[in-house]
Amino acid sequence: MKTQRRPFFGLFATPGVLVALLFAGAMVMVLQFSVRLQIPGSLDVGGFTFRNFTAMLHPLYARVFLDTLWLCVLTAVFSLVLGYPLAYALVRSRRVAVKSAILIITVTPLFLGEVVRTYSWVVVLGNNGFINSLLLDFQVIAQPLRILFTLTGVTIVLVHVTLPVVTIMLAAAIAHIDTAYEKAAESLGARPVRVFFTVTLPLSGPGIVAGLATAFAWTFSAFATPQLIGGGKVNMISNLVYQLGFGNFNFPFAASLSVAGLALTFASIAVLRLALRPLEKVGP
Amino acid sequence: MSSIPVDAETKVGAAPDLAAAARAQDLAVRLDGVTKRFGNTVALNDAWLQVRRGEFLTLLGPSGCGKTTMLNLVAGFLFPDNGEVFIDGALVTDVPTYEREIGIVFQNYALFPHMTVASNVGYGLKARGVAQREIAERVTEILAMMKLAGLEDRKPGQLSGGQQQRVALARALVIRPKVLLLDEPFSALDKNLRSAMQIEVKEIQRKLGVTTIFVTHDQSEALSLSDRIAVVSEGKIRQIGTPQEIYRRPANRFIASFIGEVSVLRARLERIEKSEAVVQVGAASITVPAGPLAGQSPGITVDLFVRPEQLCLASGDVALEGQVATTVYQGDHVDLYIDAPAAASTRILMRLPSHDRVPGAGATIGLAIGGHDATAFPAVES
Incomplete structure (x- = not known):
């Protein structure tokens, strides 16, 4: 009877199931690599061990974990601060030209390849790059600013990557706020600034939580940006995984770092959601 | 269809003392030749309206007739292309909503979902910088009057439809508005509750003597609640008069067939x-x-x-x-x-x-x- 009502269900579900199986298989491989011994000079792995996880506590690696978390926090916060006004204007502007401009500017980065986009930033941020030549020409600064290969540079580019997604998530949340709430507040004598901080912003809570969580999780797995903009001076977990896996061919350690990274992502998002629960619990 | 725009004070069963009663200082709201266009559509065409102080006036018409536009112009959510709007004798055509001293009850009540009943009702007082203690007193007083005592700490989502409407009304009235605007407030209620709320609203309105403009497309609601009705269609006010005048002496064919059965x-x-x-x-x-x-x-x-x-x-x-x-x-x-x-x-x-x-x-x-x-x-x- 069930197949009668949804005759193509099995057919449609097949590709999804195959992809899911593939992912699950890869996850199992990574998990089991993470608890195996490395055999130096060989790609084969040895017996069961937890040594990979204890080795991570070394300050060298712990440092990368902390940097990663810090970059995630910075990126999420800046994406939110920059994305909210954009999202608000995108939803509430009455002029089609403004809406289109915002949409094009925010969405375009999504269509650029990661490497192309990152290299463009190298051109912009470098010592002889666009920003520095401009500031030098106008004699705002005497020495070129060091942006490339710094935490600042990496943060700028990471924000550029997450901003479109955060903006669109916030826009969806803001679009769901009935303007009658704002009108009601205004009719009760609240000036626009008060209306925004007492009504619009609190009601955007769910979008803010979703945007922060997404920006956080997405940044956690960033690879190309810290690799190219950080230039080995700013490292995130993915860069460490790459270095150990494909530089040192220490697959077990790379796998255990991935597993730890994944666990940390889940944990961070759980903490984030718990902390922001009051924000999320608005609405009827 | 031939339509005869009728001025309330002169043509429609005007009692002799009405002209005197309509003196400027007794008018709570006045629209003088207000026109509003949206693109090529004329939503409101040269509307003249005078609402007396303490009066319950209904804007009645089919959907899309311009009655909500008129309400939005009084509220300041829209600004007219031509004409002037007065509240309490003062020109407010370009005054923003938050300075107009009005109270509005929306169709869906628009209670702030993230605030308690008490914060909702106190919102307007807080925005006016009223002292914390006075806010608490006035909120308690109005909630008691609205039979909402004890619900102060509830969120709007935990209230019934009738309670939500009372909170919305309390929130609009606690600021002592110069005019109360009701935008189809009963349409979301079921039939029994609706008539009970209508009686309640009418009683409160009379008790407080607050000038009220009520927008509806429901002619029986208009007939039973209003001191006067302004029938609106196609962006024009077609007739203004008491419910009896509108029902018994319709000015034109449209009104005769729109109000009641005929x-x-x-x-x-x-x-x-x-x-x-x-x-x-x-x-x-x-x-x-x-x-x-x-x-x-x-x-x-x-x-x-x-x-x-x-x-x-x-x-x-x-x-x-x-x-x-x-x-x-x-x-x-x-x-x-x-x-x-x-x-x-x-x-x-x-x-x-x-x-x-x-x-x-x-x-x-x-x-x-x-x-x-x-x-x-x-x-x-x-």
Whole structure:
């Protein structure tokens, strides 16, 4: 009877199931690599061990974990601060030209390849790059600013990557706020600034939580940006995984770092959601 | 359709003291020749409206007629292309909403979902910088008046529809607004609750004496609540008057058919005498107001608009003969749908008390027109 009502269900579900199986298989491989011994000079792995996880506590690696978390926090916060006004204007502007401009500017980065986009930033941020030549020409600064290969540079580019997604998530949340709430507040004598901080912003809570969580999780797995903009001076977990896996061919350690990274992502998002629960619990 | 814009103070059953009552200082809201366009659509066309202090005025019309636009212009959510808006004698055409001292109850109430009942009601006072202690006092007072005591700490989502509406009303009234605007506030309530809330709102409005502009498309709501009704259609105010005037002396065909139920009969204009005209329908002569027939010559065909309760069974000088098509039992009365070849409307509706002997379907009956509430308009070519 069930197949009668949804005759193509099995057919449609097949590709999804195959992809899911593939992912699950890869996850199992990574998990089991993470608890195996490395055999130096060989790609084969040895017996069961937890040594990979204890080795991570070394300050060298712990440092990368902390940097990663810090970059995630910075990126999420800046994406939110920059994305909210954009999202608000995108939803509430009455002029089609403004809406289109915002949409094009925010969405375009999504269509650029990661490497192309990152290299463009190298051109912009470098010592002889666009920003520095401009500031030098106008004699705002005497020495070129060091942006490339710094935490600042990496943060700028990471924000550029997450901003479109955060903006669109916030826009969806803001679009769901009935303007009658704002009108009601205004009719009760609240000036626009008060209306925004007492009504619009609190009601955007769910979008803010979703945007922060997404920006956080997405940044956690960033690879190309810290690799190219950080230039080995700013490292995130993915860069460490790459270095150990494909530089040192220490697959077990790379796998255990991935597993730890994944666990940390889940944990961070759980903490984030718990902390922001009051924000999320608005609405009827 | 010929429409006659009627100025409330002069034409529609104006009592002698009304002109004095309409002096500027007694007006809570005034629209002077207000026009509002959206693109190429004229939402409101040269509207003139005067709302007296303490009055319950209803803007009644079909959806899209411009009544909500009018409300939004008073609220300051929209600004007119032409004309001026006055509240309490002060020109507010370009004044933003938050400085207009108005209270609004929205169709969906728009209670702030993230705030408690007390914070919702106190919002306007807080925005005005009223002291914390006075806010608490005034909120408690209005909640008690609205029978909401004890619900201070609830969130709007935990309230019933009727309670939500009371909170919305309390929130709008606690700031002592110069005018209270009600935007179809009853449409979300079920039927029983709706009539209970209507009575409650009317009582509170009278008790506080707050000037109220009420927007609705429901004519029975308008008739039962209003001191005066402004009938709006196609961006124009078509008639302003008391519910009785609107129901018994509609200014034009649109209002006659929009308010209440009506059947149209063919009649012949006999003569016009001052304010009254006599029309002949079948073997009966009926007296109607002369206004809508002004300038018409005797002998022409006119359309006679009659209400279901004005028709009665007769055997003598019948206005019309017809055959009962259907009878519909309504509890306290019975609706009879009658096919009458001589009528302009395809079916005639008459209403008889259900304890009377009611002719069954198929019976041929004679109809007479009682009372003085029929209205005639020049017939339109069809």
